[in-house]
Amino acid sequence: MKAIQFKEVGGPDVMQLVEVPKPEPRPGMIRMRVRAAGINFADTFFRQGTYLIKPKLPDTPGMEAAGVIDEVGPGVEGLKPGMRIAAVGLKAYAEYALFYANQVIPLPDFISFEEGAAFPIQTLTAWFMIHTCHQMTPGQIVLVHSAAGGVGIVAMQIAKAAGARVIGTVSSDSKIEIAKKYGADEVINYETHDFAEEVKRITGGQGVNLILDAVGKPTFEKGLACAAPFGHTILYGRAGGPPDKLDVFRLFEKSLKVSGFVLYTASSNHDLMRRGIEHSFNLIREGKLKILVGKSFPLAEAPAAHRFIESRGSVGKLVLVP
Ligand SMILES: NC(=O)c1ccc[n+]([C@@H]2O[C@H](COP(=O)([O-])OP(=O)(O)OC[C@H]3O[C@@H](n4cnc5c(N)ncnc54)[C@H](OP(=O)(O)O)[C@@H]3O)[C@@H](O)[C@H]2O)c1
The missing domain is CATH 3.40.50.720 (NAD(P)-binding Rossmann-like Domain)
Structure with missing residues (x-):
């Protein structure tokens, strides 16, 4: 599969599109066919090695994505291949990514994959x-x-x-x-x-x-x-x-x-997360909350997307489409 990878920390151009093996879901995890990965300002810190979570080189950025469950690991209940989901995790700038089942958010039909990738964080x-x-x-x-x-x-x-x-x-x-x-x-x-x-x-x-x-x-x-x-x-x-x-x-x-x-702090508290997700989905359903995807980039253009968010010129959410 294709993924964005960086072998050293640094500016946007340390990120490259590479071919890597598809990851296999471990117990408690699902594999997502990523349809859109969210770009967060924090990804630019991760790429530079200055974020709370440090990269393990070579590493792949990306803390959230939306797509379809492709495979379910041992011990996972209530999630099946084919389900439309968003999720928070790591290494999401890729065609496939693994997420813990408890970090998965089933996506209602009225939320597109790009909006779904913009939602969790x-x-x-x-x-x-x-x-x-x-x-x-x-x-x-x-x-x-x-x-x-x-x-x-x-x-x-x-x-x-x-x-x-x-x-x-x-x-x-x-x-x-x-x-x-x-x-x-x-x-x-x-x-x-x-x-x-x-x-x-x-x-x-x-x-x-x-x-x-x-x-x-x-x-x-x-x-x-x-x-x-x-x-x-x-x-x-x-x-x-x-x-x-x-x-x-x-x-x-x-x-x-x-x-x-x-x-x-909130994502480890299941009830709190449920409340936040339900209330936010209700606001979207009622038309009180509209997710703005300001720009989407092909996966290979991750460096350009990082340059854009760092430029202070972007508006709304930026997403990568593998
Ligand atoms: N604590 C958390 O859990 C959490 C979660 C998500 C995001 N965040 C933080 O929330 C902020 C927004 O995140 P985001 O992903 O939604 O990004 P974003 O707001 O889409 O992009 C970053 C924005 O920061 C502003 N900014 C101010 N000074 C800047 C500088 N020196 N260089 C670059 N940008 C600067 C820019 O807007 P203006 O130039 O118009 O001010 C820029 O558009 C980030 O600081 C991020 O780390 C924290």
């Missing part, structure tokens, strides 16, 4: 932040950084469905319309404007109740200045570099809360 990350780490209530105001990106587009819609007012940030004016289309009431270009000052202006000095921040260094500390009293910042990434160390006494002045989120 970004939608569930957004849903858990808004409804588990935070308890969003109608009338709250949320600031979503990198609003036109994969997580951002979904997070704005989930927050909106929960009755929030949404302010998004983007790094170029070309992304403003798309952010508005997917749920932003207001959009700030945070490259040309001081977002904290803009938020204070937009909210009449009140500030925001929740900040979703995966940018890090350029936004984290500054965000505290535009948080409302009892406001909450969730740090869930570092696309712009790790934030500086926080002086926790800064939290006293407005009774602020800062928390972190990583999807692994």
Whole structure:
């Protein structure tokens, strides 16, 4: 089968299309014929060897995919060849990939393979932040950084469905319309404007109740200045570099809360995952959540796809089609 592989860590061009043996499912696993693999910003860290999970060289990137079950390993119940699924795992940039049965999400008919590949990591990350780490209530105001990106587009819609007012940030004016289309009431270009000052202006000095921040260094500390009293910042990434160390006494002045989120914490909790998946599918069914596949690339073009997501020019989710 064909797969993307890198033999050394580094820039996008370390990734190459190679021919490798089809993997055999081990106990508790299924094999998927991958129809679309999701690209996550974290894949670029994995490729560089700076992600939480380190590559075992030569390695294949890819943490999520959608497709059809092709073979079921020993001890797997309730999953059969031919089922349409999405799943979270490893080595998904390939024609076939193995996934643990407990990381499989059966796909409803109304979700295409490309949407399915876009679903697990970004939608569930957004849903858990808004409804588990935070308890969003109608009338709250949320600031979503990198609003036109994969997580951002979904997070704005989930927050909106929960009755929030949404302010998004983007790094170029070309992304403003798309952010508005997917749920932003207001959009700030945070490259040309001081977002904290803009938020204070937009909210009449009140500030925001929740900040979703995966940018890090350029936004984290500054965000505290535009948080409302009892406001909450969730740090869930570092696309712009790790934030500086926080002086926790800064939290006293407005009774602020800062928390972190990583999807692994939720993915080991079966009931929590079921709840997040069901609620998110319901939002899609009701037309309140639309998954935006911004661009799909043939599998061989994984380097171009990584360059695109790193360029800050992409919108929505990028997928690879083997
Ligand atoms: N904790 C978790 O479990 C979890 C799960 C999924 C994703 N994440 C994190 O969430 C963020 C979004 O992930 P995604 O896969 O949906 O990617 P994405 O948002 O589609 O793409 C990354 C975005 O980050 C923004 N960005 C800000 N500073 C940047 C920089 N210096 N270089 C490149 N991009 C920069 C860009 O938007 P603007 O330029 O418009 O700001 C860019 O479009 C990432 O930081 C990712 O690591 C975390």
